[in-house]
Amino acid sequence: MSQSFKVNVNKSFNFDISETDSSHLNSVKLSNNNYHVLHDDSSYKAEIITEDFYKKSFEVKINNNTYNININNELDVLIKEMGFEIGSSKIVNNIKAPMPGLILEINVEIGQEVKENDTLLILEAMKMENVLSSPRAGIIKSVSVEKGDAVDKNQLLIEFEA
Structure with missing residues (x-):
């Protein structure tokens, strides 16, 4: 069974992406945070500017445009629907x-x-x-x-x- 992901870009655009969809991307790592991506016969230069793996959020620059991206899997979505937040912690005062x-x-x-x-x-x-x-x-x-x-x-x- 293929896993699916809920992707939010700039807190405005939502996408559902399957593991199969992501496997069709042709990407080559150029350096530490830089990639060259081919998708549907188009070439993209991608750079990961910041990343927070615990919150599953990333700031990515693609062809000189910057995007804030949040990626959640099915479990993350279920936990959020139950009223919990992934990566959040209780503030101790x-x-x-x-x-x-x-x-x-x-x-x-x-x-x-x-x-x-x-x-x-x-x-x-x-x-x-x-x-x-x-x-x-x-x-x-x-x-x-x-x-x-x-x-x-x-x-x-x-x-x-x-």
Whole structure:
């Protein structure tokens, strides 16, 4: 059974493309992101400018025209119809203590911009140091604890700007 894809171009044009359709394209890779494509006796120069495999979105330049393309397979379409989004993640706006403990170190301050996985603070619990890292990129709105504070489970530690 051939797989089919739903392709959206520039959030305006929708196409249904089967695996068989895509196999009829004659393409040659010229360099890292550049291709030469033959289709229906026409020649096209294609360049992939940006790509996000998790969101299945691409920015492609074909013969000097730029297109934003989203590609979804049947499973992606079904998941979206069920109310979920592929590649989307829950936005975390606050960090709470995962367990009771003692704040050993705070590595951020209000207004500071952090990246995903940056160390926010170190919490000692059960004689172990636990590094709490940023779940997302953002700006610190508030820091509700100080070094040396004892905290309870689920106590607010750090809040991000929305």
